[in-house]
Amino acid sequence: MISVVLLGAGNVATHLYKAFSKAENVSVVQWYNRTHSSILSYVNEVDTTDNLEELKEADIYILAVSDDSIAQLSQDLPFENRLITHTSGSVAMHDLDKKNKISVFYPLQTFSAAADINITEVPICIEVYEKENRQILKDLAKAIGCKSHKISTEQRQSIHLAAVFLNNFTNQLYRIGHEICESNNLEFDIMKPLILETARKIQNMSPYMAQTGPAKRNDKKTIKRHLKQIESEEHKAIYKLLTASIKKTHKYNLPINSGQKKRNKQ
Amino acid sequence: MISVVLLGAGNVATHLYKAFSKAENVSVVQWYNRTHSSILSYVNEVDTTDNLEELKEADIYILAVSDDSIAQLSQDLPFENRLITHTSGSVAMHDLDKKNKISVFYPLQTFSAAADINITEVPICIEVYEKENRQILKDLAKAIGCKSHKISTEQRQSIHLAAVFLNNFTNQLYRIGHEICESNNLEFDIMKPLILETARKIQNMSPYMAQTGPAKRNDKKTIKRHLKQIESEEHKAIYKLLTASIKKTHKYNLPINSGQKKRNKQ
Numbered sequence: 001m002i003s004v005v006l007l008g009a010g011n012v013a014t015h016l017y018k019a020f021s022k023a024e025n026v027s028v029v030q031w032y033n034r035t036h037s038s039i040l041s042y043v044n045e046v047d048t049t050d051n052l053e054e055l056k057e058a059d060i061y062i063l064a065v066s067d068d069s070i071a072q073l074s075q076d077l078p079f080e081n082r083l084i085t086h087t088s089g090s091v092a093m094h095d096l097d098k099k100n101k102i103s104v105f106y107p108l109q110t111f112s113a114a115a116d117i118n119i120t121e122v123p124i125c126i127e128v129y130e131k132e133n134r135q136i137l138k139d140l141a142k143a144i145g146c147k148s149h150k151i152s153t154e155q156r157q158s159i160h161l162a163a164v165f166l167n168n169f170t171n172q173l174y175r176i177g178h179e180i181c182e183s184n185n186l187e188f189d190i191m192k193p194l195i196l197e198t199a200r201k202i203q204n205m206s207p208y209m210a211q212t213g214p215a216k217r218n219d220k221k222t223i224k225r226h227l228k229q230i231e232s233e234e235h236k237a238i239y240k241l242l243t244a245s246i247k248k249t250h251k252y253n254l255p256i257n258s259g260q261k262k263r264n265k266q
Numbered sequence: 267m268i269s270v271v272l273l274g275a276g277n278v279a280t281h282l283y284k285a286f287s288k289a290e291n292v293s294v295v296q297w298y299n300r301t302h303s304s305i306l307s308y309v310n311e312v313d314t315t316d317n318l319e320e321l322k323e324a325d326i327y328i329l330a331v332s333d334d335s336i337a338q339l340s341q342d343l344p345f346e347n348r349l350i351t352h353t354s355g356s357v358a359m360h361d362l363d364k365k366n367k368i369s370v371f372y373p374l375q376t377f378s379a380a381a382d383i384n385i386t387e388v389p390i391c392i393e394v395y396e397k398e399n400r401q402i403l404k405d406l407a408k409a410i411g412c413k414s415h416k417i418s419t420e421q422r423q424s425i426h427l428a429a430v431f432l433n434n435f436t437n438q439l440y441r442i443g444h445e446i447c448e449s450n451n452l453e454f455d456i457m458k459p460l461i462l463e464t465a466r467k468i469q470n471m472s473p474y475m476a477q478t479g480p481a482k483r484n485d486k487k488t489i490k491r492h493l494k495q496i497e498s499e500e501h502k503a504i505y506k507l508l509t510a511s512i513k514k515t516h517k518y519n520l521p522i523n524s525g526q527k528k529r530n531k532q
Contacts, residue, residue: 207441238435
Protein backbone atom coordinates (compact mmCIF):
# COMPACT_ATOMS: atom_id res chain seq x y z
CA MET A 1 0.00 0.00 0.00
CA ILE A 2 1.38 3.40 -1.02
CA SER A 3 0.26 6.31 1.16
CA VAL A 4 -0.11 9.68 -0.49
CA VAL A 5 -0.77 13.26 0.59
CA LEU A 6 -2.19 15.31 -2.27
CA LEU A 7 -1.59 19.07 -2.37
CA GLY A 8 -3.63 21.30 -4.68
CA ALA A 9 -7.16 21.20 -6.05
CA GLY A 10 -6.85 21.98 -9.75
CA ASN A 11 -7.68 19.68 -12.66
CA VAL A 12 -4.60 17.47 -12.32
CA ALA A 13 -5.05 17.09 -8.55
CA THR A 14 -8.73 16.24 -8.91
CA HIS A 15 -8.18 13.65 -11.66
CA LEU A 16 -5.33 12.11 -9.66
CA TYR A 17 -7.46 12.02 -6.52
CA LYS A 18 -10.19 10.14 -8.38
CA ALA A 19 -7.68 7.64 -9.78
CA PHE A 20 -5.99 7.12 -6.40
CA SER A 21 -9.22 6.58 -4.52
CA LYS A 22 -10.26 3.89 -6.99
CA ALA A 23 -6.86 2.13 -6.81
CA GLU A 24 -6.52 -0.86 -4.47
CA ASN A 25 -2.92 -0.22 -3.51
CA VAL A 26 -3.04 3.52 -2.91
CA SER A 27 -4.33 5.32 0.16
CA VAL A 28 -4.85 9.09 0.06
CA VAL A 29 -4.23 9.84 3.72
CA GLN A 30 -4.85 13.56 3.31
CA TRP A 31 -5.80 16.24 0.78
CA TYR A 32 -4.40 19.73 1.33
CA ASN A 33 -5.50 22.91 -0.36
CA ARG A 34 -4.72 26.52 0.54
CA THR A 35 -8.39 27.35 -0.03
CA HIS A 36 -10.34 24.75 1.90
CA SER A 37 -13.64 25.46 0.16
CA SER A 38 -12.31 23.93 -3.12
CA ILE A 39 -12.11 20.46 -1.56
CA LEU A 40 -15.05 20.81 0.79
CA SER A 41 -17.16 18.35 -1.20
CA TYR A 42 -14.64 15.58 -0.39
CA VAL A 43 -14.58 15.93 3.42
CA ASN A 44 -16.71 12.82 3.92
CA GLU A 45 -14.37 10.54 2.02
CA VAL A 46 -10.87 11.85 2.81
CA ASP A 47 -9.11 13.82 5.51
CA THR A 48 -8.76 17.41 4.26
CA THR A 49 -6.81 20.43 5.50
CA ASP A 50 -5.77 23.96 4.57
CA ASN A 51 -2.99 24.01 7.15
CA LEU A 52 0.50 22.82 6.18
CA GLU A 53 1.40 22.32 9.86
CA GLU A 54 -1.25 19.60 10.06
CA LEU A 55 0.17 17.49 7.21
CA LYS A 56 0.26 13.77 8.04
CA GLU A 57 2.99 11.20 7.39
CA ALA A 58 2.93 9.62 3.94
CA ASP A 59 5.18 7.81 1.44
CA ILE A 60 4.74 10.52 -1.22
CA TYR A 61 3.67 14.16 -1.14
CA ILE A 62 2.25 15.20 -4.52
CA LEU A 63 2.43 18.93 -5.23
CA ALA A 64 -0.22 19.24 -7.95
CA VAL A 65 -0.37 23.04 -7.87
CA SER A 66 0.15 25.74 -10.51
CA ASP A 67 3.66 26.08 -11.98
CA ASP A 68 4.26 29.38 -10.23
CA SER A 69 3.40 27.99 -6.79
CA ILE A 70 5.51 24.81 -6.79
CA ALA A 71 8.83 26.24 -5.54
CA GLN A 72 7.25 28.27 -2.73
CA LEU A 73 5.02 25.44 -1.55
CA SER A 74 8.02 23.07 -1.40
CA GLN A 75 9.84 25.60 0.79
CA ASP A 76 6.82 25.98 3.05
CA LEU A 77 6.57 22.27 3.83
CA PRO A 78 7.26 21.86 7.58
CA PHE A 79 9.24 18.60 7.29
CA GLU A 80 12.44 17.19 5.76
CA ASN A 81 13.78 14.06 4.11
CA ARG A 82 10.45 12.86 2.75
CA LEU A 83 9.67 12.09 -0.90
CA ILE A 84 7.98 15.01 -2.63
CA THR A 85 7.01 15.23 -6.30
CA HIS A 86 5.48 17.80 -8.61
CA THR A 87 3.21 17.13 -11.60
CA SER A 88 4.25 19.90 -13.99
CA GLY A 89 5.46 19.48 -17.56
CA SER A 90 7.68 22.52 -17.52
CA VAL A 91 8.95 23.27 -14.01
CA ALA A 92 12.48 21.97 -13.29
CA MET A 93 12.78 19.25 -10.65
CA HIS A 94 15.44 21.39 -8.98
CA ASP A 95 12.92 24.14 -8.30
CA LEU A 96 11.74 21.88 -5.47
CA ASP A 97 13.37 22.58 -2.10
CA LYS A 98 16.12 20.02 -1.49
CA LYS A 99 15.41 19.64 2.20
CA ASN A 100 13.15 16.86 0.96
CA LYS A 101 13.75 14.06 -1.59
CA ILE A 102 12.70 15.58 -4.87
CA SER A 103 11.10 14.07 -7.98
CA VAL A 104 8.62 14.64 -10.79
CA PHE A 105 5.45 12.66 -11.56
CA TYR A 106 4.13 14.30 -14.77
CA PRO A 107 0.94 12.88 -16.31
CA LEU A 108 1.14 13.70 -20.02
CA GLN A 109 -2.47 14.59 -20.79
CA THR A 110 -4.87 17.50 -21.11
CA PHE A 111 -7.05 17.70 -18.03
CA SER A 112 -10.27 19.69 -17.86
CA ALA A 113 -12.72 19.79 -15.01
CA ALA A 114 -15.60 19.04 -17.38
CA ALA A 115 -14.01 16.19 -19.36
CA ASP A 116 -13.70 12.68 -17.94
CA ILE A 117 -10.44 10.91 -18.67
CA ASN A 118 -9.51 7.26 -18.90
CA ILE A 119 -6.52 7.56 -16.59
CA THR A 120 -5.05 4.23 -17.72
CA GLU A 121 -4.32 5.80 -21.11
CA VAL A 122 -2.19 8.57 -19.57
CA PRO A 123 1.60 8.10 -19.77
CA ILE A 124 3.37 9.18 -16.57
CA CYS A 125 6.81 10.79 -16.97
CA ILE A 126 8.97 10.08 -13.94
CA GLU A 127 12.12 11.92 -12.90
CA VAL A 128 14.00 11.42 -9.63
CA TYR A 129 17.02 13.00 -7.97
CA GLU A 130 18.02 9.85 -6.09
CA LYS A 131 17.68 6.60 -8.03
CA GLU A 132 16.22 4.70 -5.08
CA ASN A 133 13.03 6.76 -5.23
CA ARG A 134 12.17 5.73 -8.77
CA GLN A 135 10.55 2.41 -7.91
CA ILE A 136 7.82 3.73 -5.60
CA LEU A 137 6.80 6.32 -8.22
CA LYS A 138 6.69 3.59 -10.86
CA ASP A 139 4.58 1.51 -8.48
CA LEU A 140 2.24 4.46 -7.93
CA ALA A 141 1.77 4.88 -11.70
CA LYS A 142 1.17 1.14 -12.05
CA ALA A 143 -1.34 1.15 -9.18
CA ILE A 144 -3.60 3.48 -11.19
CA GLY A 145 -3.08 1.47 -14.39
CA CYS A 146 -0.68 3.89 -16.13
CA LYS A 147 2.45 3.23 -18.13
CA SER A 148 5.41 5.14 -16.73
CA HIS A 149 8.48 6.46 -18.53
CA LYS A 150 11.92 7.43 -17.23
CA ILE A 151 12.34 10.97 -18.55
CA SER A 152 15.09 13.56 -18.07
CA THR A 153 14.34 17.22 -17.31
CA GLU A 154 15.32 18.17 -20.86
CA GLN A 155 13.14 15.47 -22.35
CA ARG A 156 10.20 16.50 -20.18
CA GLN A 157 10.57 20.07 -21.34
CA SER A 158 10.62 18.87 -24.96
CA ILE A 159 7.50 16.81 -24.31
CA HIS A 160 5.84 19.88 -22.87
CA LEU A 161 6.82 21.90 -25.94
CA ALA A 162 5.57 19.16 -28.29
CA ALA A 163 2.33 19.08 -26.27
CA VAL A 164 1.79 22.77 -26.98
CA PHE A 165 1.90 22.00 -30.71
CA LEU A 166 -0.16 18.81 -30.46
CA ASN A 167 -2.75 20.06 -28.00
CA ASN A 168 -2.98 23.87 -27.69
CA PHE A 169 -2.18 24.69 -31.31
CA THR A 170 -4.23 21.82 -32.69
CA ASN A 171 -7.13 23.01 -30.57
CA GLN A 172 -6.70 26.51 -32.01
CA LEU A 173 -6.97 25.01 -35.52
CA TYR A 174 -10.25 23.42 -34.34
CA ARG A 175 -11.28 26.89 -33.21
CA ILE A 176 -10.50 28.35 -36.64
CA GLY A 177 -12.49 25.55 -38.29
CA HIS A 178 -15.31 26.46 -35.91
CA GLU A 179 -15.11 30.11 -37.02
CA ILE A 180 -15.13 29.15 -40.72
CA CYS A 181 -18.22 26.98 -40.16
CA GLU A 182 -20.04 29.67 -38.18
CA SER A 183 -19.49 32.37 -40.78
CA ASN A 184 -20.94 30.04 -43.44
CA ASN A 185 -23.99 28.89 -41.47
CA LEU A 186 -22.61 25.41 -40.99
CA GLU A 187 -22.91 23.31 -37.84
CA PHE A 188 -19.41 22.57 -36.50
CA ASP A 189 -20.73 19.09 -35.67
CA ILE A 190 -20.32 18.09 -39.31
CA MET A 191 -16.52 18.42 -38.91
CA LYS A 192 -16.21 16.30 -35.75
CA PRO A 193 -15.84 12.86 -37.37
CA LEU A 194 -12.98 14.26 -39.50
CA ILE A 195 -11.25 15.67 -36.41
CA LEU A 196 -11.50 12.35 -34.62
CA GLU A 197 -10.31 10.33 -37.62
CA THR A 198 -7.34 12.68 -38.12
CA ALA A 199 -6.20 11.88 -34.57
CA ARG A 200 -7.01 8.17 -34.86
CA LYS A 201 -5.17 7.76 -38.13
CA ILE A 202 -1.75 8.57 -36.71
CA GLN A 203 -2.14 6.04 -33.89
CA ASN A 204 -0.92 3.43 -36.41
CA MET A 205 0.66 5.55 -39.13
CA SER A 206 3.32 8.29 -39.08
CA PRO A 207 2.04 11.86 -39.54
CA TYR A 208 4.28 11.98 -42.61
CA MET A 209 2.47 9.04 -44.21
CA ALA A 210 -0.96 10.28 -43.09
CA GLN A 211 -0.68 13.66 -44.81
CA THR A 212 -3.08 14.46 -47.69
CA GLY A 213 -4.52 17.63 -49.24
CA PRO A 214 -3.60 20.50 -51.55
CA ALA A 215 -0.33 21.51 -49.85
CA LYS A 216 1.08 17.99 -50.01
CA ARG A 217 -0.02 17.62 -53.64
CA ASN A 218 1.34 21.11 -54.37
CA ASP A 219 -2.08 21.81 -55.88
CA LYS A 220 -1.59 25.51 -56.62
CA LYS A 221 -5.06 26.03 -58.05
CA THR A 222 -6.83 24.90 -54.85
CA ILE A 223 -4.38 26.78 -52.60
CA LYS A 224 -4.99 29.97 -54.58
CA ARG A 225 -8.77 29.54 -54.37
CA HIS A 226 -8.60 28.87 -50.61
CA LEU A 227 -6.54 32.02 -50.03
CA LYS A 228 -9.12 34.01 -51.98
CA GLN A 229 -11.90 32.42 -49.90
CA ILE A 230 -10.38 33.20 -46.47
CA GLU A 231 -11.65 36.48 -45.07
CA SER A 232 -9.52 36.86 -41.94
CA GLU A 233 -5.95 38.09 -42.43
CA GLU A 234 -4.92 36.06 -39.39
CA HIS A 235 -6.34 32.83 -40.84
CA LYS A 236 -4.67 33.65 -44.16
CA ALA A 237 -1.27 33.97 -42.47
CA ILE A 238 -1.75 30.63 -40.70
CA TYR A 239 -2.87 29.00 -43.96
CA LYS A 240 0.23 30.26 -45.77
CA LEU A 241 2.68 29.28 -43.04
CA LEU A 242 1.34 25.76 -42.54
CA THR A 243 1.01 25.19 -46.29
CA ALA A 244 4.68 26.17 -46.66
CA SER A 245 5.58 23.85 -43.78
CA ILE A 246 3.77 20.88 -45.39
CA LYS A 247 5.41 21.63 -48.75
CA LYS A 248 8.81 21.69 -47.09
CA THR A 249 8.19 18.38 -45.32
CA HIS A 250 7.01 16.66 -48.49
CA LYS A 251 9.20 18.39 -51.08
CA TYR A 252 11.14 15.31 -52.06
CA ASN A 253 7.91 13.40 -52.38
CA LEU A 254 6.43 15.32 -55.31
CA PRO A 255 6.21 13.34 -58.55
CA ILE A 256 8.79 14.64 -61.04
CA ASN A 257 7.24 17.24 -63.37
CA SER A 258 3.95 17.05 -61.49
CA GLY A 259 3.35 20.74 -62.20
CA GLN A 260 3.88 20.14 -65.91
CA LYS A 261 1.56 17.13 -65.97
CA LYS A 262 -1.21 19.03 -64.20
CA ARG A 263 -1.03 21.89 -66.66
CA ASN A 264 -1.32 19.48 -69.55
CA LYS A 265 -4.39 17.83 -68.09
CA GLN A 266 -6.45 20.97 -67.85
CA MET B 267 -32.51 -1.31 -54.62
CA ILE B 268 -30.25 1.48 -55.90
CA SER B 269 -28.00 0.52 -58.78
CA VAL B 270 -24.65 2.24 -59.02
CA VAL B 271 -21.77 2.44 -61.49
CA LEU B 272 -18.57 3.48 -59.77
CA LEU B 273 -15.87 5.33 -61.75
CA GLY B 274 -12.34 5.68 -60.37
CA ALA B 275 -10.11 3.54 -58.17
CA GLY B 276 -8.60 5.93 -55.63
CA ASN B 277 -9.14 5.93 -51.86
CA VAL B 278 -12.64 7.43 -51.94
CA ALA B 279 -13.78 5.04 -54.69
CA THR B 280 -12.36 2.02 -52.87
CA HIS B 281 -13.92 2.93 -49.51
CA LEU B 282 -17.26 3.62 -51.20
CA TYR B 283 -17.08 0.33 -53.09
CA LYS B 284 -16.57 -1.56 -49.82
CA ALA B 285 -19.49 0.25 -48.18
CA PHE B 286 -21.80 -0.29 -51.18
CA SER B 287 -21.01 -3.98 -51.47
CA LYS B 288 -21.88 -4.50 -47.80
CA ALA B 289 -25.15 -2.53 -48.08
CA GLU B 290 -28.36 -4.50 -48.60
CA ASN B 291 -30.09 -1.93 -50.78
CA VAL B 292 -27.23 -1.02 -53.09
CA SER B 293 -26.00 -2.93 -56.10
CA VAL B 294 -22.72 -1.98 -57.75
CA VAL B 295 -23.53 -3.07 -61.29
CA GLN B 296 -20.12 -2.04 -62.62
CA TRP B 297 -16.76 -0.58 -61.63
CA TYR B 298 -14.91 1.46 -64.24
CA ASN B 299 -11.31 2.58 -64.11
CA ARG B 300 -9.13 4.00 -66.88
CA THR B 301 -6.34 1.66 -65.75
CA HIS B 302 -7.93 -1.74 -65.44
CA SER B 303 -5.09 -3.21 -63.40
CA SER B 304 -6.04 -1.07 -60.36
CA ILE B 305 -9.36 -2.91 -59.95
CA LEU B 306 -8.19 -6.29 -61.17
CA SER B 307 -8.41 -7.82 -57.69
CA TYR B 308 -12.18 -7.21 -57.69
CA VAL B 309 -13.04 -8.97 -61.01
CA ASN B 310 -14.51 -11.97 -59.22
CA GLU B 311 -17.01 -9.95 -57.23
CA VAL B 312 -18.08 -7.15 -59.57
CA ASP B 313 -18.26 -6.44 -63.29
CA THR B 314 -15.25 -4.27 -64.16
CA THR B 315 -14.27 -2.32 -67.26
CA ASP B 316 -11.77 0.21 -68.58
CA ASN B 317 -13.96 1.14 -71.54
CA LEU B 318 -16.49 3.96 -71.18
CA GLU B 319 -18.43 2.63 -74.20
CA GLU B 320 -19.21 -0.51 -72.21
CA LEU B 321 -20.85 1.31 -69.26
CA LYS B 322 -24.09 -0.34 -68.12
CA GLU B 323 -27.40 1.25 -67.12
CA ALA B 324 -27.62 2.39 -63.49
CA ASP B 325 -29.53 4.79 -61.23
CA ILE B 326 -26.39 6.73 -60.30
CA TYR B 327 -22.94 7.13 -61.87
CA ILE B 328 -20.39 8.09 -59.21
CA LEU B 329 -17.31 9.91 -60.56
CA ALA B 330 -14.86 9.28 -57.69
CA VAL B 331 -11.79 10.46 -59.60
CA SER B 332 -9.19 13.17 -58.95
CA ASP B 333 -10.40 16.78 -58.97
CA ASP B 334 -8.60 17.54 -62.22
CA SER B 335 -10.22 14.63 -64.08
CA ILE B 336 -13.87 15.17 -63.11
CA ALA B 337 -14.88 17.67 -65.84
CA GLN B 338 -13.23 15.71 -68.67
CA LEU B 339 -14.63 12.37 -67.54
CA SER B 340 -18.15 13.82 -67.38
CA GLN B 341 -17.75 15.05 -70.98
CA ASP B 342 -16.48 11.66 -72.11
CA LEU B 343 -19.52 9.76 -70.81
CA PRO B 344 -21.29 8.26 -73.87
CA PHE B 345 -24.85 8.84 -72.59
CA GLU B 346 -27.24 11.62 -71.60
CA ASN B 347 -29.98 12.43 -69.10
CA ARG B 348 -28.74 10.07 -66.40
CA LEU B 349 -27.88 11.02 -62.80
CA ILE B 350 -24.15 11.59 -62.35
CA THR B 351 -22.40 12.75 -59.17
CA HIS B 352 -18.86 13.62 -58.13
CA THR B 353 -17.31 13.10 -54.69
CA SER B 354 -14.99 16.11 -54.43
CA GLY B 355 -14.96 18.72 -51.68
CA SER B 356 -13.75 21.52 -53.88
CA VAL B 357 -14.85 20.99 -57.51
CA ALA B 358 -17.98 22.96 -58.48
CA MET B 359 -21.06 20.90 -59.38
CA HIS B 360 -21.29 22.89 -62.61
CA ASP B 361 -17.96 21.54 -63.76
CA LEU B 362 -19.92 18.39 -64.60
CA ASP B 363 -21.20 18.22 -68.17
CA LYS B 364 -24.89 19.19 -68.20
CA LYS B 365 -25.87 16.64 -70.81
CA ASN B 366 -26.50 14.49 -67.72
CA LYS B 367 -28.31 15.28 -64.45
CA ILE B 368 -25.59 16.64 -62.21
CA SER B 369 -25.03 16.42 -58.44
CA VAL B 370 -22.42 16.08 -55.70
CA PHE B 371 -22.06 13.27 -53.14
CA TYR B 372 -19.13 14.42 -50.97
CA PRO B 373 -18.08 12.19 -48.06
CA LEU B 374 -16.48 14.51 -45.50
CA GLN B 375 -13.63 12.38 -44.24
CA THR B 376 -9.93 11.66 -44.74
CA PHE B 377 -9.49 8.45 -46.69
CA SER B 378 -6.24 6.52 -46.88
CA ALA B 379 -5.66 3.19 -48.52
CA ALA B 380 -4.01 1.87 -45.36
CA ALA B 381 -6.54 3.11 -42.79
CA ASP B 382 -9.88 1.40 -42.26
CA ILE B 383 -12.83 3.71 -41.77
CA ASN B 384 -16.15 3.28 -40.03
CA ILE B 385 -18.20 4.57 -42.95
CA THR B 386 -21.29 5.12 -40.80
CA GLU B 387 -19.46 7.96 -39.04
CA VAL B 388 -18.88 9.84 -42.31
CA PRO B 389 -21.23 12.77 -43.04
CA ILE B 390 -22.25 12.93 -46.73
CA CYS B 391 -22.72 16.41 -48.23
CA ILE B 392 -25.33 16.33 -50.98
CA GLU B 393 -25.86 18.94 -53.68
CA VAL B 394 -28.20 18.60 -56.66
CA TYR B 395 -29.06 20.71 -59.71
CA GLU B 396 -32.65 19.42 -59.97
CA LYS B 397 -34.46 18.98 -56.65
CA GLU B 398 -36.05 15.69 -57.65
CA ASN B 399 -32.65 13.98 -57.62
CA ARG B 400 -31.97 14.72 -53.95
CA GLN B 401 -34.00 11.82 -52.53
CA ILE B 402 -32.13 8.99 -54.26
CA LEU B 403 -28.77 10.42 -53.11
CA LYS B 404 -30.12 10.70 -49.55
CA ASP B 405 -31.31 7.09 -49.82
CA LEU B 406 -27.87 6.03 -51.05
CA ALA B 407 -26.20 7.69 -48.05
CA LYS B 408 -28.74 6.08 -45.71
CA ALA B 409 -28.20 2.66 -47.30
CA ILE B 410 -24.56 2.71 -46.17
CA GLY B 411 -25.52 4.03 -42.73
CA CYS B 412 -24.39 7.64 -43.23
CA LYS B 413 -26.02 10.89 -42.18
CA SER B 414 -26.51 13.19 -45.17
CA HIS B 415 -26.60 16.98 -45.28
CA LYS B 416 -28.06 19.38 -47.84
CA ILE B 417 -25.10 21.63 -48.65
CA SER B 418 -24.70 24.48 -51.15
CA THR B 419 -21.60 24.82 -53.37
CA GLU B 420 -20.37 27.71 -51.24
CA GLN B 421 -20.89 25.78 -48.02
CA ARG B 422 -19.11 22.74 -49.45
CA GLN B 423 -16.15 24.89 -50.40
CA SER B 424 -16.09 26.31 -46.85
CA ILE B 425 -16.23 22.79 -45.44
CA HIS B 426 -13.31 21.85 -47.67
CA LEU B 427 -11.36 24.89 -46.46
CA ALA B 428 -12.17 24.11 -42.81
CA ALA B 429 -11.08 20.52 -43.45
CA VAL B 430 -7.66 21.75 -44.57
CA PHE B 431 -7.24 23.44 -41.17
CA LEU B 432 -8.73 20.56 -39.16
CA ASN B 433 -7.06 17.73 -41.03
CA ASN B 434 -4.02 18.74 -43.14
CA PHE B 435 -2.74 21.49 -40.82
CA THR B 436 -3.51 19.54 -37.66
CA ASN B 437 -1.62 16.60 -39.13
CA GLN B 438 1.34 18.91 -39.86
CA LEU B 439 1.33 19.92 -36.17
CA TYR B 440 1.49 16.18 -35.38
CA ARG B 441 4.46 16.04 -37.75
CA ILE B 442 6.19 18.89 -35.91
CA GLY B 443 5.54 17.14 -32.58
CA HIS B 444 7.09 14.05 -34.16
CA GLU B 445 10.18 16.05 -35.15
CA ILE B 446 10.53 17.55 -31.65
CA CYS B 447 10.32 14.06 -30.13
CA GLU B 448 12.84 12.59 -32.57
CA SER B 449 15.43 15.28 -31.97
CA ASN B 450 15.17 14.63 -28.20
CA ASN B 451 15.35 10.83 -28.35
CA LEU B 452 11.71 10.44 -27.38
CA GLU B 453 9.28 7.90 -28.81
CA PHE B 454 6.42 9.73 -30.53
CA ASP B 455 4.13 7.04 -29.07
CA ILE B 456 4.20 8.82 -25.72
CA MET B 457 2.29 11.75 -27.32
CA LYS B 458 -0.48 9.66 -28.90
CA PRO B 459 -2.93 9.57 -25.96
CA LEU B 460 -2.73 13.37 -25.77
CA ILE B 461 -3.46 13.70 -29.50
CA LEU B 462 -6.48 11.43 -29.22
CA GLU B 463 -7.83 13.15 -26.10
CA THR B 464 -7.44 16.58 -27.75
CA ALA B 465 -9.72 15.42 -30.57
CA ARG B 466 -12.13 13.61 -28.23
CA LYS B 467 -12.49 16.57 -25.91
CA ILE B 468 -14.10 18.84 -28.50
CA GLN B 469 -16.73 16.23 -29.38
CA ASN B 470 -18.70 17.54 -26.38
CA MET B 471 -17.08 20.89 -25.69
CA SER B 472 -16.39 23.92 -27.90
CA PRO B 473 -12.73 24.42 -28.93
CA TYR B 474 -12.96 27.77 -27.15
CA MET B 475 -13.81 26.08 -23.84
CA ALA B 476 -11.32 23.26 -24.39
CA GLN B 477 -8.29 25.55 -24.76
CA THR B 478 -5.53 25.38 -22.11
CA GLY B 479 -1.79 26.14 -22.02
CA PRO B 480 0.66 29.04 -21.85
CA ALA B 481 -0.82 31.14 -24.71
CA LYS B 482 -4.32 31.08 -23.21
CA ARG B 483 -2.94 31.91 -19.75
CA ASN B 484 -0.70 34.58 -21.31
CA ASP B 485 2.15 32.86 -19.44
CA LYS B 486 5.02 34.94 -20.85
CA LYS B 487 7.72 33.08 -18.92
CA THR B 488 6.84 29.70 -20.45
CA ILE B 489 6.33 31.17 -23.94
CA LYS B 490 9.77 32.80 -23.77
CA ARG B 491 11.41 29.56 -22.61
CA HIS B 492 9.67 27.58 -25.37
CA LEU B 493 10.88 30.03 -28.03
CA LYS B 494 14.40 29.66 -26.71
CA GLN B 495 14.04 25.87 -26.78
CA ILE B 496 12.84 25.63 -30.40
CA GLU B 497 15.70 25.10 -32.81
CA SER B 498 13.93 25.32 -36.16
CA GLU B 499 13.14 28.83 -37.43
CA GLU B 500 10.08 27.40 -39.18
CA HIS B 501 8.72 25.87 -35.96
CA LYS B 502 9.43 29.13 -34.17
CA ALA B 503 7.36 31.09 -36.70
CA ILE B 504 4.46 28.65 -36.32
CA TYR B 505 4.73 28.82 -32.52
CA LYS B 506 4.58 32.62 -32.60
CA LEU B 507 1.70 32.84 -35.04
CA LEU B 508 -0.51 30.27 -33.28
CA THR B 509 0.32 31.71 -29.84
CA ALA B 510 -0.78 35.13 -31.11
CA SER B 511 -3.93 33.58 -32.55
CA ILE B 512 -4.84 31.92 -29.22
CA LYS B 513 -4.14 35.15 -27.34
CA LYS B 514 -6.42 37.04 -29.73
CA THR B 515 -9.21 34.48 -29.33
CA HIS B 516 -9.02 34.56 -25.54
CA LYS B 517 -8.05 38.19 -24.95
CA TYR B 518 -11.24 39.13 -23.17
CA ASN B 519 -10.89 36.10 -21.00
CA LEU B 520 -7.70 37.09 -19.20
CA PRO B 521 -8.13 37.86 -15.52
CA ILE B 522 -7.78 41.60 -14.95
CA ASN B 523 -4.20 42.54 -13.94
CA SER B 524 -3.11 38.92 -14.38
CA GLY B 525 0.31 40.09 -15.60
CA GLN B 526 0.74 42.18 -12.49
CA LYS B 527 -0.29 39.36 -10.19
CA LYS B 528 2.17 36.97 -11.79
CA ARG B 529 5.07 39.38 -11.46
CA ASN B 530 4.27 39.81 -7.79
CA LYS B 531 4.23 36.07 -7.24
CA GLN B 532 7.73 35.39 -8.54
